[in-house]
Amino acid sequence: MPVPVTNEVVPGEPLIRFENVSIGFDDVDVLRDISFEVGAGETTTILGESGSGKTVLLKLAAGLLRPNSGRVVIMGHDLVDMKEVELLDFRRRIGFVFQEGALFDSLSVADNVSFRLHEESVNADEVETRVRQSLRFVEMEHAYDKFPAELSGGMRRRVSIARALIDQPPIVYYDSPTAGLDPVTSQTIITLILRLRDLNGVTSLLATHRLQDAFGLANFVFEPGINRVVPIWEDADGKHFAPTKVLVIRDATIYFQGQTTDLLKSEDPYLRQFLA
Numbered sequence: 001m002p003v004p005v006t007n008e009v010v011p012g013e014p015l016i017r018f019e020n021v022s023i024g025f026d027d028v029d030v031l032r033d034i035s036f037e038v039g040a041g042e043t044t045t046i047l048g049e050s051g052s053g054k055t056v057l058l059k060l061a062a063g064l065l066r067p068n069s070g071r072v073v074i075m076g077h078d079l080v081d082m083k084e085v086e087l088l089d090f091r092r093r094i095g096f097v098f099q100e101g102a103l104f105d106s107l108s109v110a111d112n113v114s115f116r117l118h119e120e121s122v123n124a125d126e127v128e129t130r131v132r133q134s135l136r137f138v139e140m141e142h143a144y145d146k147f148p149a150e151l152s153g154g155m156r157r158r159v160s161i162a163r164a165l166i167d168q169p170p171i172v173y174y175d176s177p178t179a180g181l182d183p184v185t186s187q188t189i190i191t192l193i194l195r196l197r198d199l200n201g202v203t204s205l206l207a208t209h210r211l212q213d214a215f216g217l218a219n220f221v222f223e224p225g226i227n228r229v230v231p232i233w234e235d236a237d238g239k240h241f242a243p244t245k246v247l248v249i250r251d252a253t254i255y256f257q258g259q260t261t262d263l264l265k266s267e268d269p270y271l272r273q274f275l276a
């Protein structure tokens with residue numbers, strides 16, 4: 001059963017907008033003059049080598065870091081102007097799947113998933129209903145009473161997705177959701193992300209250094225009618241795409257921005273090396 005998503009967005013309007021965003025630490029630029037937009041219901045894959053600033057970019061988009069200059073506008077709100085208390089409220093409306101999952105080892109799966117709801121004083125019956133609904137979406141309801149240590153890496157990743165979905169956010173950020181997983185398990189994670197995009201209209205940023213993730217998201221759609229993922233074929237005018245773009249970060253700037261089909265056609269030596 002799909003997790004319904006709060007629909008407070010206008011289709012086609014950019015939900016995520018970075019305008020000339022720069023950030024650095026100790027006089028070293030990590031991101032410099034980054035501008036891009038993500039429309040409602042779209043996914044943008046952020047590709048880059050280790051240390052290129054992918055996590056920093058997601059944290060900026062979540063208001064967990066503030067830029068040195070530029071604007072980060074999410075759902076029409078400029079995060080740069082927000083006070084800390086407003087940011088806390090804002091963060092409740094987005095889902096964040098942290099790198100490595102970041103589950104609390106001392107808490108059960110159910111308590112990990114419901115963590116946020118306790119801050120919102122939701123009653124116990126409602127908490128259980130929502131936790132089960134979220135776990136069912138990632139096919140992990142059987143692990144309700146288990147602890148993270150009892151789960152495989154792929155299962156833990158699914159639980160962290162369930163946790164990010166608990167408040168039915170219109171925006172989800174995934175930080176390297178397939179890192180360290182085998183190809184089959186990675187594909188189940190990408191399929192979940194496709195379901196959220198295509199069934200629930202979730203807008204997202206996905207950081208990865210795996211090119212397969214970018215192609216998996218760009219070349220497939222989830223078909224609700226048949227309840228499975230099907231490939232997308234480029235039509236005659238080459239305009240039939242999944243709602244997914246790619247952004248490659250290199251040397252603190254956007255090195256490439258566009259469709260995966262254009263990435264494939266690129267003659268640029270660095271991109272060719274990345275593709276190889």
Ligand SMILES: Nc1ncnc2c1ncn2[C@@H]1O[C@H](COP(=O)(O)OP(=O)(O)OP(=O)(O)O)[C@@H](O)[C@H]1O
Binds near residue numbers: 048049050057
């Ligand atoms: N809070 C911080 N203070 C100082 N430097 C930081 C901080 N956060 C990130 N950095 C630096 O910013 C750079 C980019 O880090 P980031 O974690 O965004 O890389 P990444 O692309 O996510 O890498 P990976 O693929 O390994 O996860 C690194 O050089 C890192 O050391």
Ligand SMILES: [Mg+2]
Binds near residue numbers: 054176
């Ligand atoms: Mg990272």
